Amino acid sequence: MTQETPTSPVPDPRVDVDALGVPFLRQRGEVRFPSRALAARPEFQRIDGQSMDEHRDRVFDQLRLLVQENAISRAFPRGVGGGDDHGGSIAAFEELVTADPSLQIKAGVQWGLFAGAVLHLGTEEHHEKWLPGILSLEIPGAFAMTEIGHGSDVASIATTATYEPETEEFVLHTPFRAAWKEYLGNAGIHGQAAVVFAQLVTRGVNHGVHAFYVPIRDGADFLPGVGGEDDGLKGGLNGIDNGRLHFTNVRVPRTNLLNRYGDVAADGSYSSPIASPGRRFFTMLGTLVQGRVSLDGAAAAASKTALQIAVGYGNQRRQFNASSDTTEEVLLDYQRHQRRLLTRVATTYAMGFAHEELLEKFDDVFSGAHDTDEDRQDLETLAAALKPLSTWNALDILQECREACGGAGFIAKNRFTALRADLDIYVTFEGDNNVLLQLVAKRLLSDYAEEFRNLDAGVLARYVVRQAGNAALHRTGLRQLAQTWADTGSEKRSANFLKDPQTQRELLTDRVRSMVAEVADVLRGAAKLPQDRAAALFNEHQNELIEAARAHAELLQWEAFTRGLARVEDPGTRAVLTWVRDLFGLGLIEKDLAWYLMHGRLSGQRARTLGPYLNRLLNRLRPHAQDLVDAFGYAPEHLRAEIATGIEAERQEEAMEYQRLRRASADAPVDEKVLAARRKAADLERDRPEVGAERAPGRVRELGGQVPQRVVDGH
Incomplete structure (x- = not known):
């Protein structure tokens, strides 16, 4: 059961940025910080505009620099100069994505895949013969x-x-x-x-x-x-x-x-x-799961980088006079902009917390601390579930951040286009995402079947009756009716229901279990069919299975986020991060709202409450947006985007100062609309002096201030 988070309200909560950064670096700070320091150095960073050949030569030279910095041997045995730190090795490598994804992936090929295969599939004889040369880059390999x-x-x-x-x-x-x-x-x-x-x-x-x-x-x-x-x-x-x-x-x-x-x-x-x-084959491939683990972490790191750039820009760039005639609105004050970016900040936090748990599981298995067959199967399933979500999310986040920065986001020096191009292949690296989710789905079906394998007929009969009762309840709308009756006339009551973590857990869990159960019922007995008919039956429900696996992976992220909340000690930070968790969880429910309505899990009343409550969460989180992304901990040397340097704020201040001086100048040109309003007021005052004197000043101020009489008179 997931540990509950404290729910006591914190008046006017504030985010402790340093404290908020701790969960993402816990137990790995000793390797993440040095790796981030390397990524901040110019010699490790990509140079935009290089030819393919130049870029390749630079990245290969960077591998040599990593060897010189002793940054590549953490996962290997101490006998060949390593540190036997498997989780630390992955954590360090994934940070290199901020320098250049090509560097991160090429390093992963050399020391993760090539060297990892020799390490995990070979014996000591192979280790002694080849690992020293592979680690020193004397033997580059594929x-x-x-x-x-x-x-x-x-x-x-x-x-x-x-x-x-x-x-x-x-x-x-x-x-x-x-x-x-x-x-x-x-x-x-x-x-x-x-x-x-x-x-x-x-x-x-x-x-x-x-x-x-x-x-x-x-x-x-x-x-x-x-x-x-x-x-x-x-x-x-x-x-x-x-x-x-x-x-x-x-x-x-x-x-x-x-x-x-x-x-x-x-x-x-x-x-x-x-x-x-079969077991031998999957055992051999299972030793190579580190690739999926590192891609999951690198996708999260790239997403954090993009959001830190885009949210910072959204806090500085101004556009349109919505609430003032003299000051334009900051982009992030617009609700739609908050929907675009803050929902993805919430997703990235969920990705980060889930990745930390995946990294711990990986280290437990490969260090030998918890290395049973069941542990390895759990690790493979967890990696196969999380890697698709994080890599798909990274592409979505990078694209939305690019669009949220307008034309500036399309300029190469602001990083989005190059990052998105580089991360595009992540969705098919180490297994196509849909194939990986199918593996997860098969594990879900297997676990579902295992629940009933040793049950007696009486228990099975009770289960069938219970399932039939639940189906009848949902189909007849009785559950929806009960929800609507309880919520009648009370939007607050519906919102309280939705923000309760137990409610979120039940809704997310119920969707996974129901989807798996429906497919399992259809596929029951497929093993007794001829091969072609069994394959056809499975294929008819493949999409449902993959959707169930995706829902399962989203539940894993929500659960990891909720557990991560319990580790945040600062009350204000925990309160804000609870809103972020709710934004993530309820966003998942909103995305699949049609399913919850069609299957009777939510009433129309509560469904209608969901959107407005999400908007309230966005409004609460707006003051904390910058702190939430600053907690990702990337410095300007990692972001390397011109629009993240503060230059936009300088431009906006210059523009506002220019407009202020312009308004104060007696020689400034007059806006046509202001002139028309002034003349209309003058005409009104001549015709009806008592009305004109009352209305004219306010109307002129509304349109930008006083107009010199010489202009009104036509001089």
Whole structure:
């Protein structure tokens, strides 16, 4: 059960920015702060306008700088100079996104994927042989898993590694064009070796996908049998030399098999500590979950950066005279602007709290503190749930921030366009988001089925009756009627219902459970159908399953946010952050309001109250908007956007001072509307002196002040 947050009101709450920043840096500040310091240094930052080749060279040089700064070995064993700090390593790497996403991803390819595969899939012999060179960048490498023809379907890749006992070698071969390894960082020009995933065949038996260490280049030239192409210019991340590889009967020693989970003896016999081929496959892939974890964190970091720029600009830029004839409105005072940005601030806080919990789970598993099969499955499911939401949200946040800054947001020096282009690929990195959510959905179905596996008939019968009763209650509208009766004439009562955290939890949880239950009921018995009919039945409900998984991931974020609230000690900060949590949770309910109405979970009365209450929350949060984004903790060196330097405030002050002096000047031109009003007042005073004297001064002031008599007289 989620820990409740204190609900006692705090009069006129204020945000302690430093205290609010603590939850995002807790237990990781010792690595986040140094990594942020590196990201703030010019030599680690992107230079806009560079050619692709120049950008690639710069990023590769930056990798060398990371080695010199001893910033890349935290996750590795102490025996090779590492720190055995798995969570700290991810936390440090994701901060590099503020310097240049190309740097963050290329570092992740080299030391997360390539080195990580050797570390987690290999044995001590492999560690001693290759890790020192990989860590020092003496061996730049690629992670060659994805094939053009199968994408996220790793189990079906076509590259083979066939063992020959007479030479004690594996022969790697690409049988057709669609089996080329594709989208590989470091494969275009820099990679000297690769961890290649292939179907292991020995003694005529295919034992499934395994990983092999394969040298691919000698300097700039491919080794015999290895071929490839440079992917060239991409939509973003052009500091990374992505490319494709293929193999024509390339031979590697038997010992180049990364054999932690499966080994081949000299005579060709195969052995594995995991008997089940399916479980073995998922165990091997599960060791590489760090990529999804780091993308989740990097997406949150990029979102914070964008919002810190956009909210700061919205607090300075003025547009239109709404409440004053002399002073224009600050953009963030407009309700629509608050809807655009503050709702996304709330989403980013939820992403941040959820990522911290994911990072802790990752560290627990990989440090060995909690490393059971169940722990690993939970970690994989959590990463597969959160990575899609954070990467999708990042694109949405970057686009909305760009638009909220108008034309200035489209200028390259204000960062939004480049960040969005670079993060676009995150939604398909490490697995397409929809495929990942399908994995989550299958886990939800499995857990749902597990609840009833050992229940007796009596319990099952009671469950069926209860479900039937609930369905009848919702279908007949009795629940809605009860809500409406309780709320009749009281908007406040409806609002109190919605802002209650237990209500939010129940609504979000009920949606997930109901969606899973509906699909589970339909799919019950599918295993007994012929394969084609079972597949067709599943496909008919695939979208519902993915929507259920997405709702589940949103619930995970809300739960993490609520737990994070309990750790905020300052009362004023906690009060403000509670409003932010409510804005996030009720925003999710508003997004899916049609579902809640159609399924009888909310009455029309309460549904109508939701929008106005969200607007009230926005109004409460408006004074704290700058503090909320400043708490993300990024300095001007991280933001590097001209509109985030205070230049807009200077421009607005200059404009207001100019207008003030202009109004005070006797020689200033007169606005046509003011002149017309003055003449009308003069005419009225001549015709009806008692009315004109009463109305004219106020009307002239309303339109901008006094008009010299010489102008009225036509001089």
